[in-house]
Amino acid sequence: LQFFHTRKTPVFHCEQDLLSNLIVLSTNNARHRFRQYIFEAWGWKCAYCGEQLTSQTATIDHIIPKFRGGQHVRVNMCCCCSPCNKAKATSKLEDWYTEENEHYCEERFVKLKQWC
Numbered sequence: 001l002q003f004f005h006t007r008k009t010p011v012f013h014c015e016q017d018l019l020s021n022l023i024v025l026s027t028n029n030a031r032h033r034f035r036q037y038i039f040e041a042w043g044w045k046c047a048y049c050g051e052q053l054t055s056q057t058a059t060i061d062h063i064i065p066k067f068r069g070g071q072h073v074r075v076n077m078c079c080c081c082s083p084c085n086k087a088k089a090t091s092k093l094e095d096w097y098t099e100e101n102e103h104y105c106e107e108r109f110v111k112l113k114q115w116c
Helices: 015-024 027-041 082-088 106-115
Strands: 003-006 009-012 058-062 077-081
Touching (some): 027 058, 027 077, 058 082
Antiparallel strands (some): 003 009
């Protein structure tokens, strides 16, 4: 089991472990901790366009959309800006994030594929 320690409470990498975190933390704190880990893992940059984000501009995107069966787990979630999140919507990564996409970057694409 992989996990990332921040201070006293670990951040977990799957939905069941997140639920276990609820035993120690309140619902809001567990959710915040989970999202914070995603943002930090991506360096507070949009996974798609590379824009530097803040706590006010950062969103979470499901790499495989929930609409298409994607799960709410760390390996299916990335940090992104609102415009990219809206543009991708329910598209599959491979269909939307192509060389025709104005923000496409091979390095970011490889990181996304390795992440999930």
